[in-house]
Structures are given as structure tokens and as C-alpha cells.
Amino acid sequence: MEPETAERLLLSSLETPEHLIVLGRKYQLNSTNFPYYTDVAQFLWEYITEYGKAPNTELLLGEFPHFDVAPRQDFDHVAKVYADIHLTSQANTYFYTAQNLLSETPREAIPFLISRLQNLVHIEDQHQTVLDSRSTSERLEDYRSRRNGIGATNVFKTGVEPIDNFPVMLRRGQFVAILADTKVGKSWLALRIAAENYMAGRIVTIVSPELSLEELEMRSDVMMGRLMGYDLSYSALEIGQAGKQEETYEAFLKEWSGSNRKDWNVLNSLGTGSSVSVQDCATIARQTKADVLVVDGMPQLARPRDEKGWEGMEINARALKDIAIQQNCLVLTTQQLNREGAKDKGVPQAEHVAYSYGFNRELDLLLALGWDDISTVVRKIGVPFRRTGAPVTETFSISFDADRGDIGNQFVTEPTTFALDDFD
Template sequence: MDLPRHLITQIVTGGDLSQALDAGVTSEWLADPKALQVWQFLTEFQIRHGKAPTTEALKAEFPTYKLAKQPEPLDYVLDKLREQRKMSILEAALGRATQRFTTGDPEATARELAAALAELEAEVPSTVDVDITTTALKRAAAYRERAGQELRMHGIPTGFDAVDQLTGGWRPGWLVALVGPPKAGKSTYLLLSSLAAWSAPKRPMFVTFEMTAREMEERLDALESKVSPNGLRDGTLTKADLDRVEKRLRSMELRPSYWLTEDASSASTVSQIVAKAQRLKPDILFIDGVYLMSDDHGEKPGDWKAIANITRGLKRAAKSLGIPIIISTQVRLSKIHGGEITAASIGYGPSFAEDADLIIAAQPTSDHDITKMKSLVGRTVAPFEFWIRRDWDHGTMTELAYDPFGDTDDLGDDDDDVDMF
């Protein structure tokens, strides 16, 4: 069957190109040169005149092009064209992957296949069309219900009281970036946020390119049990501490799943992580060290093009999965001026600021035990800053209700400090 001819016939006789465009049809779907020329004429005509050309207009432009005498239904034609396009993508990808495989390069083979999956995902339309006039009363009722709630937590708890008050929690579809220089505690703060979500109770999935799974488990258990992470690691905890750790670990069996993923080789791509999330179905996804990830499209790791592909892919994933995705990355020490981190301090290009709904910086201070947390970019969140004091000996963190480096007359009451999870 000549699918492009049936498609063009249905468009011309129906006078509308919108259904084909909504289905994702592009010039790349059409292999026949003549059909491609006709398609380009149709799209240009639609843009210029707001509708498809008539059969007379088409015949005037392409006098030898013949329409189908009995065209198949448009929905059927679009389904078949989509299948044909997917097969074309897979065939090309399998050819490239086979070449990589025969050279004994399994990682390159996997990247070729992952790139094909990413391209297939991009071919499927992901727009959502809503007539807001039909949902107005439903929205009004939802707003009233929210206003009547004492606890204004509409998302997943963030682990940070100041952030919860401003955002109402991590929201579905959000991409949030935690940035900071090396050894600023980004991994620990991500784990802390994951524990807050886990206690909600939600199911976190935590992917790390920075730590081993064992190190993650030890840090998580120390935070959960409020004991020294060093003491847990080197075996110097007291009997009371060990009893508390064991009690907390036993209680984990009654809680929702929490998935840890270690990728020491940094081979995971966005499509691979999304595929795992689709299988495990977490409520929230954490990725520690996204600047180390591999790109589905084969760009060099750490290159700004690769990072742009990754952040765009993660933003799309947050929306398609319907969950928050919380990530971490590093800032450039050379771009920190006067000790202050700004959006311009983030390494690897501007895509983090462009794609993230919220960026929070973990900024070291003159006190090794205190970190300043501040917003750099917020799509719908007002600017904020707060401070965290870490007690390494007891494995606790406290969110301070005042600026510990400010004027002593302005210090708040210690009773207002918040013990973090």
C-alpha cells in the first residue's frame, strides 16, 4: 500500500492537515521523493492559508501526481505510518548496534540501542489538550478544598521545612536541581530528601553516579538512625547506638520500597533510567551526579551538548512519568565570586537553568558544620535562603531559624530551629 499517497489524499479531500501534524508526522516519515515534495507543499500551504490546499490547487502545483481512488481511513493510515517509521528507526539502530557489537564494544552497542529508544519516544506525540472552560468548576472546588486544609502539603515532603512552606512539597512533573561545589554535602542532602519522601510514605528511586551502593546504604542508615556515619562505618558506635540502628532497620521491612541504583561506570542514559522507572514505578526519582551520565545521542560525556540532552530528557521524563525528579550537579569553583554561588556558577552550560523548575545551591560557609541553602532559579517559587547545621558526631542536622552569621541582635530563638529528618 502506498501510505503517503493515502495520507495526502485524505488531507486534500478533508481540507485539514492538523490531525496528521498532531500525530507527529514530519517529512522524515516520507521516503518517496515525490510524496516528500507534496508534503512540503501541503505544510507550507497550511501555514500560509490556514487550511490544506484543494485538489485543484494540488493539481496545479503537481499536475502528474495522482491521488488514491479509494483512500483508507486517516486513523488507519497514520497508525501504519507510525509503525513504518518506528521500524525504520529500529532497523537503522540495529545496523549500527550490530557493527558496534561485532567490534566487541558492549557499551557502545547499548548506547546505540538506547539512542533508538529515545528517538522512538520522541516520535510519539506527548501533548495534552485541555479546554479550560470545561474544568473550571472542578478547579474551583479543588482550590476551596486546599484552602480548608490545615497542612498545606500538596506535593511530596522535601526534607527542608523552608522549602516545604514555599512550595508545598516536590510536585509531579518538576525537575529540581541541587548544585554546589565538590564535597558540599549534595549527596547527603539528596538522601535526606529521599528519606523525607520515604516517610510520607512514598517510594523513592535513587540513582547515584557519585557513591557506591554500600556507601549509600551506610549514609542512609546513619541519617535514619541519627548516629555518626563514621562510627557506623568504622565500627565505633556504642551499644545504645547499635540498638537504635537495628531497631530502625527492622522497621524498614514495613515501609514502602526504596530502590538504590549504583552506576560506577556512568553508562546509564536518560532512556535507560526512565525504562527502569517505568518498571519499578517510584513516586519520586533522585539522580546524584547527572553531569557524569551518558547521553542517549552519543555526545561526549560532560560536554555541554550532552548535558543539554540529559536535562531536556529528564524534564520530559518528569512530565511523562508524572513524578518529581531531583538531581544534583557541580558548580565551577572558578565561577564562584566572593564566596557566593549564582546560576552562572553552574558548570556544563545553561541547560540546568533553562530546564529546571527550581535550582537550590548548597553553599559552604566559614563554619565547616554550617551550609547556606539558597534558591538560584525558581519558576513559580519565591527566592529563599536558610542554613543547615550538621552534627557529624550524632548524625543529626538542624535547619536554623536565623542567619548564624548575621547581627547577634537579629538572631532568632533556638526553639524555632527544626530538627531535620
């Protein structure tokens, strides 16, 4: 099949966001990989991402009257055909460039060709492995590295003692949510998890569609100050309190800025003229090379148009999971309760997530946060949904003094159990 024909057939067969995910995840193809119909590809990517479906033929021809729309083909087949053609084209380009270099600088041409072909092989193989061909020593090393838990580069702690000690380990490629009612403190818990991993040397990116940039900065200062040994108060930062607090704050700022790391990135939507979208999250995660991406306020993310609330939520959840895989990072978001869950002041159950249970289908792990009768600076936390690993049937009481950033130390109380029906 001619490259132009394969490109036209594939573009004509795109229908859903899942098709775009397959092209990116399986074949490393995006809208820039269609040289004959670049504008058409860009339009289709943007339209399908925004509306959750492909435009009809009339709309597509209205935008591109010279594009010869083909009857829809079997997507899986035509995607594989085009991926093979694209891969061959890339290889031929490298061969052609190397051939020209050979006549001038052969010592540069050969390493050039080897490195480019190796990159192609790496792209093809980075999402697969043949387990029975890997050496025993290599797999045993992987096993032993997991024994060290957080020491592994793909494992993340939460900073919450009972969760880390269980242990519940978060990993790259996972999509994790914090479920809680309004004002319980899910945004603060997300920051606590982010700060824990920043202190472990990770790059953190926080996107908040609902908080102002000033609020994000002050909350970040309190949380990071606590972990760095500075006793800061959010309420004091709000009013610019003079005296001892100001001296402590100045010392903290000097130490933090003096690290020259530039690994704590915050973004909000105020002043942009539009709501933050999943595409915005993907872009900033890629630009900042985030190890941990926090999306604070899942319900506030822009949804594809013409989609019902629950359908748009599922599409966005699926896209965030894709970001976790594509960017090889941990994606952490915060989610509201539904009306039924809001009636109960305890730790929410998995079915209490707002906008239907479908959101949970994209999750790897759900942390649930609720009020605790012990004190106003104590919360109960649990794990009502965990895709893999032993069920966590208990809930735990933890310190939760958000004003001082003291979050995550365990209080010993009588355990509460989840119903086993809550687990998949």
C-alpha cells in the first residue's frame, strides 16, 4: 500500500479518543506523524479529544474540501499497516542521510546510523518484554530492588505512615485519586504526597483548576516548610504576620531557593480565559518532565463538549491514565463525593465517587479521607479500592493539622472495616 493511501485510510477511520490512545501508546504515533495530511491530522486530533468522537463527513469536507475521505476501515488493521509504513519510512530516511554522510565523514555516518536505528528499536520495544527470555539474574535483581521499597526509582511514598507501612506502594504509570467531601482536606493530602516525593528527589508538577496561584504558593510553603524543619502557619502567611513567624519564613525561603532545584511546578487556570483541560495537563507534564503530576480538582477539568457529566468524567479519567503511562509518571487527582456519600461523615466507600462508578474503572488506587471524632486536627484514611495487592480492610486515624502542614502521622484507634464487596 502506498504511504499516502495508508495515511488517508487511517485518518478516515479515526473515531474515538481510544483510537488516539492506541496510536500513541502502541505505535508512538501522534498528529505530527502524517506528512501528507498534516492539517487534517491536527484537526482530527483536536476535535476527537475535545468532543469525544470524530466529526461527520460533511464537517470534515467543509474544513478540508480537497481531502478524499475514504470509507471507514477496520481500525486495528489499518493502524498496524500505517505504523509499519511509517517505521519503514523513518528507517529509509536514516539510511539516506547516512549514505550522504558516508562520502564525506564515514566515521560520523556509521555511529549516526547505529544510534538512529537503535532509537527506533527502543521506541518499538519500550512497552513490551519477553519474560521467558530475560536472564534469571536480571529478574532477581528486580525482585530484590522491590524489597527496598521506596528506594526503587519507580516507587513513590505517600508520607502517610499507616499507608506506607501497610505497605501500599504507588508506582510510575499509575492513576491514583483521593476521594473526600468538601473541606475535609483532599487538596492538602495531595500536596503532602507531592512534598514527600519532592524530598525524595522527584520532579513535582501541580495543576489546580480551582485554587489561586497565591493559595498554591502558600500551601506549598507550609507543606515544604514542615518537611524541611520549619514551623510555618498558613494562617500567618495569609496575613503576613510579623515577628518570629516572619523570621522563620525568611530562613525557609533562603534554604529552599538556595537548593536551585526548580523541581516544584504549580499551575492554575485563573487568568487563562478557559478551564484547564486534560491536554493542558499532558503538555505541562511533558514540558516539566514530571515524576508526579497532581491534578487538584477532577470535577473542574474541562470536559469534552456534548458529553453528559459522567461520560465526560470517564473520558478525562481515561486520558489521565494515559498521561501516567505515556509520561511514565504518577498521576494523582482529587475527587468529590456524590450526594449519598456526603451524608456520611466517615471514610467514603468506593461507590461514593461523584459522577458514577465509571471513574474508578480507570484508577489503580483510591485513597478515601473522612472526618474523625477524635479531634478537628485528625482524619480517618482508607483504601477502598486497590486494583492489585492485598485489600486494605482497615481505616486509620492520622494527624491532619493543615495549618501547620502536620499531616500523616498515625493515631492508634479501633479499626473500621470495609465490606469485601467493595473490592474488584
